[in-house]
Amino acid sequence: MPSSSCLRRIQSGLIALALSCVAVPALAQADRCPKLVAEAPARIIPAAFRLPAAPQEALFRLAAGASDEVTLNYIGHSTFLIETAGGVTVATDYNDYVHPDVVPRVATMNRAHSTHYSLNPDPGIEYVLKGWSDTPGQPARYDLDVGDLWVGNLATNTRDWEGGTTRNGNSIFVFRAADLCIAHLGHLHHTLTEDDIAALGRIDVVLAPVDGSYTLDVDGMVEVLRSLESPLVIPMHYFNETTLNAFLNRLGAREFVVERNASSTLSVSRESLPGKPTVIVLPQR
Structure with missing residues (x-):
């Protein structure tokens, strides 16, 4: 009869073999966004209303790590200009029609329509990340560090014009x-x-298309937001107040707090994440 130590070695080997057979989505292996629960709730401060800190206060905030925040500027449609504390800029769904006034360091694109990508992006953009692969059916894969920013992606399928499915046609981009x-x-x-x-892990802020037709229907988008369990949702890809309100009215009032921001710019930090799931509407410029 094998000894207890021998049995333990056999058991450990079987566990290791089993784990090696489990497929792990590509985004998860970087482990950049582990599942965590947001801590103490605090308010989110619109960047346009922030008062300049005194030199001593700024030094204290820097030493305490409280100066770490990300600024989101809603340009319009599906395009945000994201800026990190270290000054790295990202334009999402970069295209030739709706884009920021500045040249971003990073641009992400999806190819559903021409308002989500550019065939001739500004040559000053350092990193142009297409949400699709040039090899049909294969996923695009990104694991990129740029200054204090990390960018990854999760490939998603899309509908084609004939009602079929294009595998890995677009991406959810994740920024940390x-x-x-x-x-x-x-x-x-x-x-x-x-x-x-599981691949996406902990998502603190979701930039969600809420048009209810060209992307997911309203019920489907609400299901996605419930499954992500993110503390902050910012709607995008809404064409008018009617489509926006159809989404907002579908949200459970007991589940989500809904707020409208006066400015298209919002600064967010870990300390400022709300304790209850909150939707903040940013006006399009």
Whole structure:
């Protein structure tokens, strides 16, 4: 009969073998956004209303790590200009029609329509990240560090014009900076699986398309937001107040707090994340 130590070695070997057979989504292996629970709730301060700190206060905040925040500027449609505390800028769904006034260091694109990508991006952009692969059916894969920013992605399927499915046609891009994980859902056409949720990990801020037709229907988008369990949701890809309100009215009042921001710019830090899931509407410029 094998000894107890021998049995333990056999058991450990079997466990290791089993784990090696488990498929782990690509985004999860970087482990950049582990599942965590946001701590003490605090208010989110619109950047336009921030008062300049005194030199002593600024020095204290820097020493305490409280100066780490990310600024989100809603340019319009699906495009945000994201800026990290270290000055790295990202334009999401960069295109030739709706884009920021500055040349971003990083641009992400999806290809559902021409308002989500550019065939001729500004040559001054250092990193142009397409949400699709040039090899049909294969996923685009990113694991990129730029200054104090990390960018990863999760490939998603899209509908084609004939009603079929294009596998891995677009991407959810995930940005991590200042210990915040921000997911831009792109032109999402389907709800997320348990594997998708596990791959995305902890998402603190969701930039969600809420048009209810070209992307997911309203019920589908609400299901996605519930599954992500993120403390902050910012709607995008809404064409008018009617489509926006159809989404807002579908949200459970007991589940989500809804706020409207006077400015298109919002500064967010880990300390400022709300304790209850909150939707903040940023006006389009």
